[in-house]
Amino acid sequence: xxxxxxxxxxxxxxxxxxxxxxxxxxxxxxxxxxxxxxxxxxxxxxxxxxxxxxxxxxxxxxxxxxxxxxxxxxxxxxxxxxxxxxxxxxxxxxxxxxxxxxxxxxxxxxxxxxxxxxxxxxxxxxxxxxxxxxxxxxxxxxxxxxxxxxxxxxxxxxxxxxxxxxxxxxxxxxxxxxxxxxxxxxxxxxxxxxxxxxxxxxxxxxxxxxxxxxxxxxxxxxxxxxxxxxxxxxxxxxxxxxxxxxxxxxxxxxxxxxxxxxxxxxxxxxxxxxxxxxxxxxxxxxxxxxxxxxxxxxxxxxxxxxxx
Amino acid sequence: xxxxxxxxxxxxxxxxxxxxxxxxxxxxxxxxxxxxxxxxxxxxxxxxxxxxxxxxxxxxxxxxxxxxxxxxxxxxxxxxxxxxxxxxxxxxxxxxxxxxxxxxxxxxxxxxxxxxxxxxxxxxxxxxxxxxxxxxxxxxxxxxxxxxxxxxxxxxxxxxxxxxxxxxxxxxxxxxxxxxxxxxxxxxxxxxxxxxxxxxxxxxxxxxxxxxxxxxxxxxxxxxxxxxxxxxxxxxxxxxxxxxxxxxxxxxxxxxxxxxxxxxxxx
Numbered sequence: 001x002x003x004x005x006x007x008x009x010x011x012x013x014x015x016x017x018x019x020x021x022x023x024x025x026x027x028x029x030x031x032x033x034x035x036x037x038x039x040x041x042x043x044x045x046x047x048x049x050x051x052x053x054x055x056x057x058x059x060x061x062x063x064x065x066x067x068x069x070x071x072x073x074x075x076x077x078x079x080x081x082x083x084x085x086x087x088x089x090x091x092x093x094x095x096x097x098x099x100x101x102x103x104x105x106x107x108x109x110x111x112x113x114x115x116x117x118x119x120x121x122x123x124x125x126x127x128x129x130x131x132x133x134x135x136x137x138x139x140x141x142x143x144x145x146x147x148x149x150x151x152x153x154x155x156x157x158x159x160x161x162x163x164x165x166x167x168x169x170x171x172x173x174x175x176x177x178x179x180x181x182x183x184x185x186x187x188x189x190x191x192x193x194x195x196x197x198x199x200x201x202x203x204x205x206x207x208x209x210x211x212x213x214x215x216x217x218x219x220x221x222x223x224x225x226x227x228x229x230x231x232x233x234x235x236x237x238x239x240x241x242x243x244x245x246x247x248x249x250x251x252x253x254x255x256x257x258x259x260x261x262x263x264x265x266x267x268x269x270x271x272x273x274x275x276x277x278x279x280x281x282x283x284x285x286x287x288x289x290x291x292x293x294x295x296x297x298x299x300x301x302x303x304x305x306x307x308x
Numbered sequence: 309x310x311x312x313x314x315x316x317x318x319x320x321x322x323x324x325x326x327x328x329x330x331x332x333x334x335x336x337x338x339x340x341x342x343x344x345x346x347x348x349x350x351x352x353x354x355x356x357x358x359x360x361x362x363x364x365x366x367x368x369x370x371x372x373x374x375x376x377x378x379x380x381x382x383x384x385x386x387x388x389x390x391x392x393x394x395x396x397x398x399x400x401x402x403x404x405x406x407x408x409x410x411x412x413x414x415x416x417x418x419x420x421x422x423x424x425x426x427x428x429x430x431x432x433x434x435x436x437x438x439x440x441x442x443x444x445x446x447x448x449x450x451x452x453x454x455x456x457x458x459x460x461x462x463x464x465x466x467x468x469x470x471x472x473x474x475x476x477x478x479x480x481x482x483x484x485x486x487x488x489x490x491x492x493x494x495x496x497x498x499x500x501x502x503x504x505x506x507x508x509x510x511x512x513x514x515x516x517x518x519x520x521x522x523x524x525x526x527x528x529x530x531x532x533x534x535x536x537x538x539x540x541x542x543x544x545x546x547x548x549x550x551x552x553x554x555x556x557x558x559x560x561x562x563x564x565x566x567x568x569x570x571x572x573x574x575x
Contacts (some may be wrong), residue, residue, distance in 0.1 A: 046462065048456075051456055055463065058431070059430075062437075085416060258379070
């Protein structure tokens with residue numbers, strides 16, 4: 001997904017001189033073609049994220065569209081105030097591409113895990129948050145990212161994630177995609193765990209539980225209408241995300257459902273990381289398993305919510 | 309101090325009289341720097357505040373904004389009566405400058421340590437677009453405690469931004485008191501030189517000296533410029549000069565404000 005995203009930045013930059021690429025001491029050879037062909041628009045900065053965000057703000061104030069890639073935690077935590085004030089308060093078109101959304105970097109430990117990035121970015125006015133489910137969806141997102149108003153945080157998965165999206169579903173920033181219809185249970189998800197939601201829906205269907213899957217690639221601004229429309233058909237809603245329980249997709253959906261005051265009330269549950277610093281090394285998959293972010297967990301929750 | 313500088317300070321005090329609050333000492337410290345920039349140096353057009361080729365000025369020490377507001381009003385960026393609405397509900401001018409509220413404000417500042425990086429981005433943009441505009445940024449000395457300033461300092465010299473000029477309001481006072489007690493910046497000149505800047509020092513209240521030094525920019529080829537302006541916090545009103553209690557003040561009484569005016573008028 002990262003490779004696709006960076007390649008798209010390169011392709012877009014070839015056609016649009018406003019587009020710049022910045023990195024903060026990221027892997028050797030990153031976008032070397034970009035550096036070779038468009039050296040004046042390629043910036044490899046030091047380990048100084050706060051400064052980089054400020055520089056991007058100054059460039060974007062003058063019409064440039066800078067894309068920055070580095071590890072998600074350093075983009076969202078380290079320079080939060082620069083993002084909030086220099087970028088979002090000025091509503092500038094900068095795009096930050098965070099590698100390793102969720103627990104991708106499990107072998108590296110909790111310092112590198114972006115488990116609360118959605119929560120903190122959600123609280124930033126003007127910020128758009130997009131978490132594509134696979135590389136193909138990333139290809140559809142990137143051209144739209146160029147002229148979209150205001151700043152965008154693009155949350156990357158691991159890379160090599162299975163392709164589950166389809167070009168049959170038109171992609172538009174801010175518009176949720178109903179991947180499967182079903183009127184017993186609705187799974188609302190974001191990012192690469194869409195695959196788990198789809199797998200769970202197939203298992204549930206086999207048991208006769210009709211399960212819808214709503215893919216929220218854009219967490220902010222959230223597609224409230226799509227959530228209400230899909231939720232009003234079902235008895236139970238489950239959210240699934242690779243993020244802490246606090247402030248992520250589950251919180252967004254809970255807010256929307258609570259305020260919609262469905263009668264009878266819709267049963268609701270969240271599958272997410274607990275409110276802890278993930279303590280396991282291992283792999284992304286093993287950490288998701290350890291914290292119960294699994295297809296089986298979604299299936300069992302669905303069963304219990306609708307009383308099977 | 310000449311009539312013009314006293315006039316600036318009177319305008320600042322009038323704003324304070326209306327609002328009964330403000331970073332008065334911090335504003336009085338930078339009056340001459342702001343005055344010389346806006347009256348003699350910056351290539352700007354108040355009728356076209358977003359003119360593409362304008363020089364840019366960012367007040368990174370946003371709390372010094374009272375001086376900036378007076379300069380912008382004098383230049384005609386907005387009506388002078390806006391000054392009297394300082395900090396009021398719906399006003400375009402508040403305790404820290406906000407982009408988009410008042411013409412002539414290039415960036416929202418107030419949280420310290422941001423302006424130099426933004427200025428680098430603006431100066432880089434000029435290079436990318438082969439524009440001739442210049443970028444100026446005014447930092448506070450206390451602000452130079454922020455690590456982000458030094459991240460930015462490393463970067464400015466990397467890009468050889470000779471049309472970027474940072475000025476430091478070096479009044480040797482910060483919110484809590486004397487900088488030598490709170491966080492000593494010395495050897496300050498050497499720090500900036502070692503970070504790759506062409507550095508000059510000037511009396512930050514000497515209008516002629518400021519004009520002369522700013523007219524000699526850029527100081528050296530392919531180096532960003534840094535001007536250390538030696539100043540006095542609260543300059544022009546003896547009872548608040550170098551007095552940390554007047555870094556920021558609210559609920560200023562009638563007696564206090566009258567005393568400030570009297571001291572200024574006796575200059």
